[in-house]
Amino acid sequence: MEPSIFDIIGPVMVGPSSSHTAACVRIGRCVRSILGAVPTKATVHFGGSFATTYRGHGSDRAMAAGLLGMGPDDPAINESLEAARQRGLELQIVADATLPGQLPVRVIVEHGDKRLDVLAESLGGGMIAIRRINDVQVDLQGEGFTVLVEHVDHPGVIAHACGVIGETGINIGSTTCRRSEKGGKALLVLELDQPVGEAVLGKLASLEDVTGVALLAPMAEASDTGV
C-alpha cells in the first residue's frame, strides 16, 4: 500500500498507542460498518503483543469505541467501556496466542441473527489491514471507498453487481473477488473513486444470490472526524 502523508502524520487520535489504540478503533469501526449495526455481542481475540499490553494500551476501550462508531480522535474513547455497557454491547476479551500475523486481532460480532468473524492486523502508526471476513481471505487497507458484496458463488453475480455501480457513472478503481470454495460463500470487493448512496447499496442487496452489502469509507477520512 502507498501510505499518504496523513497516514504518517496522523491519525489525529486519543492515545496512548497508534498501533494498539487508534488501530483498534479503526478495526472496530470497520467491523461495525460491515455488520451494518452496533453489535449486541463482541468477542475480541488479541494476539501478538496485544495479548499482554491491551489493557495498558487501552485496546479494549478502543475496540469498544470503534464498535460503537467512534473515530480515533473522539475523547469519549476514554469512557467507552461504560458507554458500551449502557448501549447493550456485551464485550468479551480473549488473549489469543494462536492468531497469525505480527499484531493480529480477531473480532467476532453478533447482531440479531447476523454473525460476523473478522481477522485484522495493526500495521503500525494507526494503519490497519483486514485479512479475512468470515471464511474469505481479503486484503483491505482502507485507502478508498470500498463496497463489499457478499454473495453465493454463482455465475453472473459479479456482472450484475458491477452493472449496478456502472449505472451510477461512478468509476470502479479495482475489483477483487474471492470465495471460500467453489459454489460457496464469495466476497466481491469494489474500490470506488467516490462513495455510493443508500439507494445503490439497497439495489445491490436486492440482487439474486447477494447475501450482504457494506460500504467502507476511506480509513483516514472516516476516522479523523475533524477533517
Place this chain on the structure above:
Amino acid sequence: MTDYRFESAVQLLTLCHECGLPISEVVALREEQLFGRHVQDTRRETCRRYKVMKSMVEEGLRDDIHSRSGLTQAPARKYYESASSGTVLRDPVLRNVLAYAIAANSCNACGGRIVASPTAGSSGILAGVLAAFEERIGKKVVDAILTASAVGIIAHKRAFLSGARGGCQAEIGVSAAMTAAGLAEALGGEPCQCLNAAALALKNALGLTCDPVGGLVEVPCVKRNGFFAVHACVAAELSLAGIGSFIPFDEVLDVMRQTGEMMSQALRETGLAGLAKTATAKEYFKQAEKDG
C-alpha cells in the same frame, strides 16, 4: 509525466534533483498524484495537524495534567519551572525543545487528543521541536512536517513503524529521523542534508528496545521523547554543518529492520522484559493494586 512515488532515500533525492524541488514539495506532489489531494489542501491539512501538535504542548505544560496510572504527573511543567534559565542547557530554544517534547507526549499518556507522528508513543518529538522552533522558522513548520512525512513514508516501506514489530528504534528512532530531516529543510538545508540528518538520527537510535512499564506508554516513553527531540536537533545541526553519515539513510533503515527482526519479542512492546520487569516497576504495580 513525472512519477512522484519513491521507495528509498536515493529515489527521493533523484526526484528532488530532477525537479529542482525540495523534499516537502515532492511529497506534496506525490500526494496529489496518488490521492488527488491538491497541494494547497495538503498544506492546509498539515497546518491543521500542526495546530493539534501545538495544543498537545499546551495541554502537556499544564500543572494539573496526570495519567490514570499516576506515572506521569506534569513532568514538563516541573522542568519548565525549575530550569527557566537553564542549568546545563543555556540555549532557551533547546530547553524548550526538551520541555515541549515531554509536554506533548505527556498529553498522549494522559488521554489527550494528539497527532501520531509516526506513532502516538513518539508523537512528542516532531511536535516539541517544531513548537520550539516556530518563532525562528515561521511558516516553514509546514515544510518541515511534509519533509518529515517523506522520511516516515520511506521507513514504512522499507522497514516498519511500530514498537511491536521493531522495538522503539522503529518509533522514537524513526520519529527523530523524520524530525531531523524536517528541521534541516526548514533551516535551509538541501535535500541531501535533510536525508543525511535522518541517517545520523536513526543510526544513533539503532537497537532501542520497547519495554514500557506496565504495558503503558509512559515509562520510558514520555521522557524519551524529550531526549530524542534534542537528539533530532543534534542530527540537524551536524548535517547542516556538513558532517555526513558514513552509512546512508537507506542502509541504516535496512539495518533497523534487520535489528528489529533479531530482537526478542520480549523486547517488542510486550511488557515481558526490560524496564517493565524491573523490581521498581513490579513494586509500583503491586502497590497500586493494593491501593485499588
